[in-house]
Amino acid sequence: MNAVDDMTAPTPPSRLAPISARRRRTDKFARGMLWAGTGLALVPLALVVYYLLSRGLRAWSWHFFTSDPTGRFIGDPGGIKSAIIGTVLIVLLATAIAVPIGIGVALYLTEYGKRSRFANTVRYFIDVMTGVPSIVFGLFIYIVLILSGTFGGFAGWKGSVALSLLMLPVVTRSSEVVLNLVPSGLREAGLALGAPRWRLILRVILPTALPGLVTGSLLALARAAGETAPLLFTAFAVNATTFNMGQQMNSLPIQIFNDVRQAQDRIVDRAWGAALTLVLMILIATLLARLVSRRSRTK
Amino acid sequence: MTTETATSRRGGRQIFGRAAPSRVPDRVLKWGLTTLAAFILVLIAFFFVRLYVEAQPAFDTFGHLGFVTGNEWNVSQDTYGAWPLIVGTLITSAVALVIGIPVAVAVAVFLTELCPRRLRGLLGTLVELLAAVPSVVYGLWGVFVLIPRLKPVTQWFSDTFSFLPFIGGEVAGPNYFNGGLILAIMIVPIVSAISREVMATVPAENKEAALALGATRWEMIRTAVLPYSRAGIAGAAMLGLGRAIGETIAVTLVIGNAPQIGSSLFDQGYTLAAVIANEFGEAASDPIHRAALIAAGLVLFVLTLLVNMVARFYVVRAERSQRIGRGERA
Numbered sequence: 136m137n138a139v140d141d142m143t144a145p146t147p148p149s150r151l152a153p154i155s156a157r158r159r160r161t162d163k164f165a166r167g168m169l170w171a172g173t174g175l176a177l178v179p180l181a182l183v184v185y186y187l188l189s190r191g192l193r194a195w196s197w198h199f200f201t202s203d204p205t206g207r208f209i210g211d212p213g214g215i216k217s218a219i220i221g222t223v224l225i226v227l228l229a230t231a232i233a234v235p236i237g238i239g240v241a242l243y244l245t246e247y248g249k250r251s252r253f254a255n256t257v258r259y260f261i262d263v264m265t266g267v268p269s270i271v272f273g274l275f276i277y278i279v280l281i282l283s284g285t286f287g288g289f290a291g292w293k294g295s296v297a298l299s300l301l302m303l304p305v306v307t308r309s310s311e312v313v314l315n316l317v318p319s320g321l322r323e324a325g326l327a328l329g330a331p332r333w334r335l336i337l338r339v340i341l342p343t344a345l346p347g348l349v350t351g352s353l354l355a356l357a358r359a360a361g362e363t364a365p366l367l368f369t370a371f372a373v374n375a376t377t378f379n380m381g382q383q384m385n386s387l388p389i390q391i392f393n394d395v396r397q398a399q400d401r402i403v404d405r406a407w408g409a410a411l412t413l414v415l416m417i418l419i420a421t422l423l424a425r426l427v428s429r430r431s432r433t434k
Numbered sequence: 435m436t437t438e439t440a441t442s443r444r445g446g447r448q449i450f451g452r453a454a455p456s457r458v459p460d461r462v463l464k465w466g467l468t469t470l471a472a473f474i475l476v477l478i479a480f481f482f483v484r485l486y487v488e489a490q491p492a493f494d495t496f497g498h499l500g501f502v503t504g505n506e507w508n509v510s511q512d513t514y515g516a517w518p519l520i521v522g523t524l525i526t527s528a529v530a531l532v533i534g535i536p537v538a539v540a541v542a543v544f545l546t547e548l549c550p551r552r553l554r555g556l557l558g559t560l561v562e563l564l565a566a567v568p569s570v571v572y573g574l575w576g577v578f579v580l581i582p583r584l585k586p587v588t589q590w591f592s593d594t595f596s597f598l599p600f601i602g603g604e605v606a607g608p609n610y611f612n613g614g615l616i617l618a619i620m621i622v623p624i625v626s627a628i629s630r631e632v633m634a635t636v637p638a639e640n641k642e643a644a645l646a647l648g649a650t651r652w653e654m655i656r657t658a659v660l661p662y663s664r665a666g667i668a669g670a671a672m673l674g675l676g677r678a679i680g681e682t683i684a685v686t687l688v689i690g691n692a693p694q695i696g697s698s699l700f701d702q703g704y705t706l707a708a709v710i711a712n713e714f715g716e717a718a719s720d721p722i723h724r725a726a727l728i729a730a731g732l733v734l735f736v737l738t739l740l741v742n743m744v745a746r747f748y749v750v751r752a753e754r755s756q757r758i759g760r761g762e763r764a
Binding site for chain 1: 457460466473475484538543544560561563564569572573574575579619626652653681683687711727728
């Protein structure tokens with residue numbers, strides 16, 4: 136194959152000419168703009184990090200992490216204990232729902248469906264799910280699980296279900312990529328030795344792809360942890376700490392969202408402290424994901 | 435004799451002296467996984483139907499077209515027309531694209547073509563970190579840092595360029611422009627990541643040919659890299675647009691939440707997603723209000739669906755043309 140035959144780019148000038156001053160200037164200018172554009176993209180990151188650290192650290196204290204919000208506008212506004220516990224529980228349950236289903240669908244796509252029409256339809260709709268705004272997932276769960284009245288009112292587990300809908304396409308897509316990377320030689324060797332497909336999947340394919348699956352799941356978890364909109368009218372918010380997922384639950388994003396809209400400086404300070412906590416939690420999940428994928432690559 | 439019958443009964447498959455594995459778990463797994471995949475399709479169909487059914491009271495009262503084109507969103511009079519919200523969504527998304535896409539493409543070109551190798555990993559990670567910051571944190575930052583700092587600048591801009599359409603007059607604290615700017619920050623990482631992937635597939639021959647013919651670095655980018663990755667960049671931009679349309683919390687905090695069409699870019703507004711986030715809590719007791727908000731969600735859903743379908747079309751086309759360009763035919 137000669138790549139030049141298929142070249143879609145217009146043919147550049149064919150004569151060798153000395154580079155004129157004007158072309159040199161254009162080149163310099165354009166390169167400068169590219170540098171500047173990249174710098175510009177990083178300005179908001181620097182500003183967000185700066186304000187998060189300077190305002191957030193000021194709010195941090197032992198009391199901040201060990202007390203619940205008091206809900207009072209005068210005096211001590213309290214800390215974010217219930218929000219941290221709520222976020223951890225809701226996100227863990229969401230992961231427990233989304234990861235098995237997501238990996239299962241990915242296994243179907245790589246091991247059974249392959250390029251069939253049905254598999255491609257499933258792929259298409261998973262991409263559609265990726266584009267659905269998170270607040271629409273929240274609405275859907277509200278309609279199905281709360282408005283219908285059969286499951287009671289607002290509850291932590293309903294927030295988890297809403298988040299798991301958000302994670303599902305991310306897990307599926309990343310798992311499919313990883314499962315496709317398992318060498319087909321391994322599959323063929325297993326089948327040639329007489330292993331049935333289910334054992335091949337459980338004993339060969341899944342263990343080989345494990346680090347990649349873990350990375351994809353952790354990244355999906357990190358994305359879900361910061362979501363506010365799906366929790367607004369599913370898990371709702373309370374001040375007190377609860378470990379019961381059948382009740383309303385507080386969470387960091389909701390706590391921040393509610394605190395931002397208060398006029399009290401001390402409550403706004405709590406929002407900054409909570410925001411720093413949330414960003415750090417997401418960063419840790421992201422770093423873990425990278426670490427897992429790096430270790431598997433060096434092995 | 436006995437061994438002979440055993441082999442013939444198993445159809446000659448028995449070579450290794452072990453019982454032939456049962457086929458049952460295999461079938462169970464296959465059908466289990468297929469059901470799971472079918473479940474996704476059923477879920478999305480169910481999703482759409484339930485939203486539509488619950489939005490029905492609003493469509494009955496105002497008509498489908500009447501709801502979408504209605505100019506008034508007034509909770510106290512129970513009149514719901516989504517047009518101001520749709521316009522707000524489109525304005526903020528347009529601002530996000532106008533600011534975000536050039537920056538994102540610049541980042542992608544810079545990282546693939548110009549950046550010193552040592553810096554590439556670091557800068558790439560930093561840009562990706564922008565995507566790790568949650569929406570609500572951007573909102574918090576927008577309310578307490580961006581809006582107060584930006585106000586004098588936008589007021590000066592508004593006064594100086596008041597002869598332009600949709601610019602001029604008093605700048606509101608929270609406004610369309612702030613919403614668009616925050617959205618721009620949020621779409622830069624995704625758009626630049628996809629653009630980078632596309633640009634990485636530009637064949638080295640094309641670039642080397644341009645350089646060999648005496649092109650400067652920029653001319654090489656303009657004639658070899660950009661035309662080749664145009665479809666991919668368009669797809670990335672559409673995906674960014676989809677993200678911008680659906681983004682909720684950050685915009686809710688910085689757009690001012692006034693359900694009317696502002697006369698300038700610096701007026702308060704509202705978006706489809708923001709109205710749901712803001713009003714749903716109080717709407718639970720009022721069936722028409724609730725139906726109107728669900729209908730707004732449906733409009734939002736359809737809008738993002740259309741945008742994502744177009745995006746997918748472009749991205750798939752870009753991938754296909756590149757596969758052919760590299761000589762691998764799928």
